[in-house]
Amino acid sequence: MANFYSVLLTIVTLVAGALWWYDARYKKPVRLQRIQAEEQRLQQQLDEEARARIAPQGRLAEFAQSVFPVLFVILILRSFIFEPFRIPSASMMPTMLAGDFILVQKFSYSLRDPIFRTELMKTGTPQRGDIAVFKYPGNPQLDYIKRIIGTPGDRIIYRNKTLYLEPACVEQSSECPQMQVIERDVTAQDEVYFSRSTPLVRYQEQLGNVTHEILIDPTIAPRTPYFYQQEGTAPDEWIVPEGHYFFMGDNRDNSEDSRYWGFVPEHYLVGRATFIWMSFEMDRSRNSWLPQWVPTGVRWHRLGTVE
Structure with a gap:
């Protein structure tokens, strides 16, 4: 279990990156061609809302594009710089x-x-x-x-x-x-x-x-x-x-x-x-109606560097 989250994070990041790359490599050129054809027909440049309506990006690809940069940064930080432990x-x-x-x-x-x-x-x-x-x-x-x-x-x-x-x-x-x-x-x-x-x-x-x-x-x-x-x-x-x-x-x-x-x-x-x-x-008391993993307070004085 110690390496489970590292493996999971790596796999999810790679899948999101692969979906984003596939969309940018194969789907995006097709969408741009459709938009260009429509702009030539109308003899005017379309705004972003109109472009999205004519050639919408798939929801899965859009989601992958939005989360991949965040996941990639977290993966680098967690794998090579700092990792949290309890x-x-x-x-x-x-x-x-x-x-x-x-x-x-x-x-x-x-x-x-x-x-x-x-x-x-x-x-x-x-x-x-x-x-x-x-x-x-x-x-x-x-x-x-x-x-x-x-x-x-x-x-x-x-x-x-x-x-x-x-x-x-x-x-x-x-x-x-x-x-x-x-x-x-x-x-x-x-x-x-x-x-x-x-x-x-x-x-x-x-x-x-x-x-x-x-x-x-x-x-x-x-x-x-x-x-x-x-x-x-x-x-x-x-x-x-x-x-x-x-x-x-x-x-x-x-x-x-x-x-x-x-x-x-x-x-x-x-x-x-x-x-x-x-x-x-x-x-927390064993008789408490709250689960045992729920904290009872914060020890603020303990925050700081480790000796």
């Missing part, structure tokens, strides 16, 4: 909440065709700390959104809910980076987040040049037995293969991510989340 879950709290509507910059990493997703041009390199949308490796029809924790060659350890990172060694470098603890500090709880009835502890984490917030559930034990096991490493350790990335949710104990299902191939990346353009509260 945050469906709490896995990226507190950075993103369920009900946030975001814009994903499609050209952050590469330009791909909207149907087969073949790379047309490389435009950038994913960076550690980016929040990115990608195709879920277990089912590429689904779109996931998480934060990039590891890039190719990185060694990652997530032990006792503490993140350790050893960046990849650059060939030209005289000294390779050492394993480091990703620093985090408890932040002021101006807004408390919950997992069911449990208040979550809010930390500020420094991941390279990116400062962001994460949530930890103190009541949940480490889930190491459920982690994805990479051959040749400890149960809570991973080495990111070439051409792959390691993702984690900011809501660390409530996120299904690379810790559980492994790495994301680079060609599965869709783009980088850049802006929250709308945020709806979805706190």
Whole structure:
């Protein structure tokens, strides 16, 4: 379903363009000949209304001509520049909440065709700390959104809910980076987040040049037995293969991510989340006569760039 709207939009745009082209190539010359013949008979130039009455354009062709330019612009914008997404879950709290509507910059990493997703041009390199949308490796029809924790060659350890990172060694470098603890500090709880009835502890984490917030559930034990096991490493350790990335949710104990299902191939990346353009509260009571998907309010303070 993730690619369904892209395919549908592409097909509808191509059909509208084909109808417009066929009308302009074969039907329009016939209409012009009919109009010219009538003008010669009457020895006067006809206005647009008279021309349309004598040689009317078909309704389907007229509709295609009017909608094709709009569809074409939307297709280009959605396929290569920005695409809107809705945050469906709490896995990226507190950075993103369920009900946030975001814009994903499609050209952050590469330009791909909207149907087969073949790379047309490389435009950038994913960076550690980016929040990115990608195709879920277990089912590429689904779109996931998480934060990039590891890039190719990185060694990652997530032990006792503490993140350790050893960046990849650059060939030209005289000294390779050492394993480091990703620093985090408890932040002021101006807004408390919950997992069911449990208040979550809010930390500020420094991941390279990116400062962001994460949530930890103190009541949940480490889930190491459920982690994805990479051959040749400890149960809570991973080495990111070439051409792959390691993702984690900011809501660390409530996120299904690379810790559980492994790495994301680079060609599965869709783009980088850049802006929250709308945020709806979805706190409707189950007893409400309105459907659950109807918003209860707008979180205006959340609109803006994504960190």
